[in-house]
Amino acid sequence: MNATAKYAKNVWDGLKSSLVGMQITGKYLLQKPITVQYPLERLPIPNRYRGIHYLEQEKCINCLACARACPIDCIEMDAVRHGKELEWVSFTLDYQKCMFCELCVYPCPKDCIHMGTEFAFVSYDRSEFKHDLLSFKGMAREAKIRMLEAEEKKKRKEAAKAAGQEVADEPESDADAEAES
Amino acid sequence: MLAVTETPLAAPAPVGDGNLVLDLLTGLRPESVPLWAVMATSALIAVGLAVALISLIAMFSTWMERKVAGHIQCRYGPMHVGWHGWLQPIADGVKLLLKEDIIPKGADKVLFVLSPAIVLASLLGAMAALALSPNFFFADIDLGVFFILAMTSTTTIGVVMAGWASNSKWSLYGSMREAAQVIAYEVPLGISLMVPLIVAGTFNLREASAAQGGWYGMHWFVFQNPFMLPAFLLFFTAVLAETKRAPFDLPESESELVSGFLTEYSGIRWSFFFMEEYAAMFLYSAVGAFFFFGGFESPFTWAVAQMAPHTIDLGETIGTLKLLGEGSLLHNLVAVATIVVKAFAGVFLMMWVRWSLPRIRIDQVMTLGYKYLTPLSMVCVLGAALFELAWIRFFGGAS
Numbered sequence: 184m185n186a187t188a189k190y191a192k193n194v195w196d197g198l199k200s201s202l203v204g205m206q207i208t209g210k211y212l213l214q215k216p217i218t219v220q221y222p223l224e225r226l227p228i229p230n231r232y233r234g235i236h237y238l239e240q241e242k243c244i245n246c247l248a249c250a251r252a253c254p255i256d257c258i259e260m261d262a263v264r265h266g267k268e269l270e271w272v273s274f275t276l277d278y279q280k281c282m283f284c285e286l287c288v289y290p291c292p293k294d295c296i297h298m299g300t301e302f303a304f305v306s307y308d309r310s311e312f313k314h315d316l317l318s319f320k321g322m323a324r325e326a327k328i329r330m331l332e333a334e335e336k337k338k339r340k341e342a343a344k345a346a347g348q349e350v351a352d353e354p355e356s357d358a359d360a361e362a363e364s
Numbered sequence: 365m366l367a368v369t370e371t372p373l374a375a376p377a378p379v380g381d382g383n384l385v386l387d388l389l390t391g392l393r394p395e396s397v398p399l400w401a402v403m404a405t406s407a408l409i410a411v412g413l414a415v416a417l418i419s420l421i422a423m424f425s426t427w428m429e430r431k432v433a434g435h436i437q438c439r440y441g442p443m444h445v446g447w448h449g450w451l452q453p454i455a456d457g458v459k460l461l462l463k464e465d466i467i468p469k470g471a472d473k474v475l476f477v478l479s480p481a482i483v484l485a486s487l488l489g490a491m492a493a494l495a496l497s498p499n500f501f502f503a504d505i506d507l508g509v510f511f512i513l514a515m516t517s518t519t520t521i522g523v524v525m526a527g528w529a530s531n532s533k534w535s536l537y538g539s540m541r542e543a544a545q546v547i548a549y550e551v552p553l554g555i556s557l558m559v560p561l562i563v564a565g566t567f568n569l570r571e572a573s574a575a576q577g578g579w580y581g582m583h584w585f586v587f588q589n590p591f592m593l594p595a596f597l598l599f600f601t602a603v604l605a606e607t608k609r610a611p612f613d614l615p616e617s618e619s620e621l622v623s624g625f626l627t628e629y630s631g632i633r634w635s636f637f638f639m640e641e642y643a644a645m646f647l648y649s650a651v652g653a654f655f656f657f658g659g660f661e662s663p664f665t666w667a668v669a670q671m672a673p674h675t676i677d678l679g680e681t682i683g684t685l686k687l688l689g690e691g692s693l694l695h696n697l698v699a700v701a702t703i704v705v706k707a708f709a710g711v712f713l714m715m716w717v718r719w720s721l722p723r724i725r726i727d728q729v730m731t732l733g734y735k736y737l738t739p740l741s742m743v744c745v746l747g748a749a750l751f752e753l754a755w756i757r758f759f760g761g762a763s
Contacts (some may be wrong), residue, residue, distance in 0.1 A: 204721055208716065209716065216435065216440050218439050324425060
């Protein structure tokens with residue numbers, strides 16, 4: 184190739200490659216952006232994503248299986264037992280320690296602790312990373328009613344027992360019927 | 365400066381005659397105020413308008429740059445400050461004003477402070493020659509393009525001074541590269557602009573624009589000579605280098621030289637350099653529009669110029685004001701809109717190039733400038749001149 188042809192080829196190549204490059208970026212310019220406006224809209228997160236935990240508190244029986252399963256002991260829970268019902272004091276998870284391994288989820292007998300899809304968890308203070316998973320403290324309304332009913336039943340039973348001891352000849356059909364109901 | 369003249373375009377208006385601001389001030393002036401004070405005030409108003417124009421252009425261009433960059437990379441760009449982030453430049457401006465103004469310890473204080481002023485002032489000077497419409501302009505200079513080229517070349521002195529005064533190796537490398545490449549691109553820039561000048565036969569922006577009238581745009585210089593399109597490509601490439609835009613942004617190559625000659629600058633001084641860059645982009649795009657793509661002339665401008673003239677009387681101090689027809693208020697407004705749209709189309713093209721092509725090496729800039737742009741632009745000038753001569757010889761009259 185002689186010098187003139189090479190020169191012309193260089194000019195042509197430079198022009199052509201510039202135009203090809205601009206054609207590609209021009210195509211992208213007309214495309215819809217693939218990013219999303221994050222705080223306003225979010226990309227869908229897979230169901231099996233391991234984010235911040237959530238607890239189905241009504242199901243939980245305070246068995247400590249999750250706390251024992253935790254390899255770094257970041258789960259702490261405390262509840263007072265009233266017969267079959269629980270009065271919740273605390274159920275905390277320390278996200279300074281938690282490594283989102285999901286080992287706490289599998290041993291749960293009631294299947295009540297889950298890993299959620301929420302991942303944005305920031306704070307200005309370290310203490311705020313100790314996260315309370317309880318949706319309410321104390322006892323649930325239904326649990327309280329159930330407890331009161333159980334106590335009443337117990338009292339009635341005891342009263343019936345006492346009456347039965349006093350009136351020995353009366354059959355225990357009354358108490359049986361009540362126990363069934 | 366905002367002169368609404370009734371004189372024909374060929375003859376420049378005498379000082380004060382037909383100058384709207386000056387006439388208004390002269391009419392309102394009490395006997396005790398001397399004429400030179402009125403003229404100085406009118407000049408100050410013109411300078412204020414020019415500064416406001418540069419700031420507005422820089423504001424809109426920064427927003428546009430970020431949006432174009434974002435969309436080329438499939439992002440949105442700024443979205444939160446105002447509708448689609450259109451108030452972002454104001455937020456940025458407030459931030460830049462409030463930033464600490466740092467002058468490095470070993471810097472040459474005088475030169476360090478002076479260089480952004482030189483850069484911006486030379487561009488302001490160049491802006492003075494820019495006509496915004498047939499009757500709205502700051503200064504009607506017969507050698508308009510020549511003046512613009514001369515004034516914008518002066519910014520190089522500011523850049524070299526900034527690099528030297530910063531007392532930083534990165535800054536000095538940046539200004540050395542600027543000094544090296546300025547010779548490579550200034551020559552083809554001037555020579556490639558000779559081609560439309562041969563066709564136009566004038567250096568004056570308004571006259572060049574007036575020569576391209578007509579409703580269909582075929583009178584634009586770019587269609588009048590086969591050497592016009594290559595000349596425009598050469599001009600555009602040289603302008604990219606002149607305005608320090610990618611792929612020729614070697615003075616400020618942020619991936620190698622931190623920020624080149626801008627490394628040590630912060631706050632408002634830094635923003636002066638950027639205002640200069642964006643205003644220079646606008647200015648050169650406008651020059652390109654004037655000498656290749658019809659200037660003020662578009663089908664809309666032509667249509668307004670064809671309307672029947674209509675004037676209203678505004679009292680003795682101002683005189684009559686033309687509303688419709690050629691040289692009227694509406695004609696001027698449409699002309700301003702046309703030139704601004706054309707100039708921003710050029711600015712958009714520069715942004716597109718910037719976000720498409722990689723920065724080239726300094727030796728490649730030299731090769732491009734000396735071995736390709738300069739000889740090719742000379743060939744274009746020769747070809748255009750011969751074509752014009754041949755046209756006159758065989759068909760009579762200019763093409």
